[in-house]
Amino acid sequence: MSTSVFKPGERQLSDPGSGPTENYLNAGFSAKSWLLTVDHKRIAILYLISLTFFFLIGGLFALLIRLELLTPAGDLMQSETYNKMFTMHGIIMVFFFLIPAVPAVFGNFLIPLMIGAKDLAFPRLNLLSWYLYIGGGLLAILAIAFGGVDTGWTFYTPYSSTYSNSNVILAALGAFIAGFSSILTGLNFIVTIHKMRAPGMTWFRLPLMVWGHYATSIIQILGTPVVAITIVLVALERLFSIGIFNPKLGGDPILFQHLFWFYSHPAVYIMILPSMGVMSEVITCFSRKKIFGYDFIAFSSLAIAVLGFLVWGHHMYTSGQSIYTSMVFSILTFLVAIPSAIKVFNWTATLYKGSVSYSAPMLYAIGFLGLFTIGGLTGVFLATLAVDVHVHDTYFVVAHFHYIMVGGAIMGYMAALHFWWPKMTGRLYPEGWARFSALVIFVGFHLTFFPQFIVGYMGMPRRYHVYPEEFQILNVFSTAGATILGIGYLIPLVYFLWSLKYGPRSSANPWNAKGLEWEQAGSPPETFNFRDTPVVMEGAYEYEPKIWLK
């Protein structure tokens, strides 16, 4: 922590328009003041930097995969190398980018600000979470350096436990440790949301971003421990051949799949629910309208979190589970479409008759709306037993989950990054470039993944680096799209870095948005967020009265 002491009585009241002169960013400049900070905002920045690093590594693997798939022959790498490419892409992107992304950066930064608290309930635990994340990430990097892993990000047994000769333990240990970072973050959020709300901040005045993170945290603390013990068992199997997943001794490799997906399906909702929270904030702000159906959006987050734990078997329709089990999982999976659709309809209804403006965060939010709908609906196709048997393990599945994870989760992440960038850094980014890159990402994304629906439906299996020639044209589209998508992600990297030094200074509330973080805190906020504990008098999205008065 910084050595400067916050003394409310001694400091000058600065112009509320330009934000306080003393803030969390200039509270200390030494490396120690960052690496040993317990300020949730600084920890969020640490996460932002490290997540960007892992996103670039994961993206690099994606690029190599798409490059190999440009031609039907395996002319860039051997099959074993290719196996490692998609495995490392999956592990890095899932465990070290998508799962922590929105909660660790924006949840961390914003939850205390949004509920009117000085910090999260356990600031030191929060810092520990970041170190665990970094520790896990370093192990994953080591696994890459020592030659990679080839099991697929799912670590399926008995291949991972008995036969693979790659660095399974190192990578799995990385995921295990990063998992504890995720558990502790979720635990911190739950306690903070329960116990740290400012006077007047009732549950139904909470911004929906907070509800989204609350639902996410429930999944994090209930699901992650199960995958943790599963990873321990795989490691024990490799070290001591304990036989639990080894069919030779009467062990059951399918048990691994059950335990793995018990976490890893809900993990998809860990990725998407926080982005859904971002959606509710951005869409209301740029429609200048109260959210439509607050209660329904809040409870649909919880419904997704609960239902998410009951659908894992839909990953195992072809793994040898009983057909009756599959039917039950199929029906339960259809049910997830209901709360998801409730959200989409409510956001759409919020746009209706709103005064919509198309700033960069809003472009990403609208992009999310379309892409998530496509990803969600194809999820319903895949939940259907007979259809899934046809498209199982094809590019149709790959396209589906990228529409959710990239089209949903990362679009939400980008929307959040643009929306709260002025709050986090006190600087404005160049709006024109931001809109342009949003468009590039949208086009590049569709060009990358839409052809994969078609090629998957035609029967191209995932995880192969050679394929029949008739699939080439669609793969060329996909690779071209991936290039555009990559450029689309690099442009923001450049202008965000540029804006740190050259961007115009932001006022406390550049979007004229509602919410304590905009109305009561500076840009950037001071170390303890608010000069005095705020008192909340109204709901989260009271946009309309202001408009009529003006």
Next chain:
Amino acid sequence: MANHHHALQHHFEDLEQQFESASLGMWAFLITEILFFGGLFAGYLVYRSLYPEAFAVGSYKLDVLLGGVNTVVLICSSLTMALAVYWAHKGERTKIVVFLFLTIVLGAAFLGIKAVEYTHKFHAGLAPGNAFSYDGPFADQVRIFYSFYFSMTGMHALHMVIGIGLLTYLIIRARQGAYTAEYSTPVEMIGLYWHFVDIVWIYLFPLLYLIGRS
């Protein structure tokens, strides 16, 4: 803001809010622990229903007497822990230290007996891995039983070791007079953890030791 107790952290309004947060956080953590062990228990139940005879054979080779003594030892340690929390509420420094120390002694006794049991199993060739040399009926599935036995009791023992570390920290802080009638949150939270680890054993003992013994 009247209450400026030295233990009050900067971001809480008062000690009550701080205690409630710690308490909720600890319970949430224990829920994650239940799910962590839950994966092992689920696996155990699957294989026990698949191979009931093999599990009975494996279980019969465990030392019920040592396991039973350990159960009593652990329940006593929960009593001493509860007494430590009780005296922490009263702020009686010496008594806190005494009962925490007794809890550590009982915990260490448990681990010692466990080590004796482990040694016996290793010598009998029942430890899974390459050293596994049991050659009776259902040898492969007995091996799976012992895999669960070692994973589950091993994970439990690891939690005991961590618990003893935490108790040692509490003793050091208690001797410095950190816990008073006003503030004894850490004693209470680590107490919850200790009871949880105890309860896990209460489930492990019958599931592992008492199969098919009537």
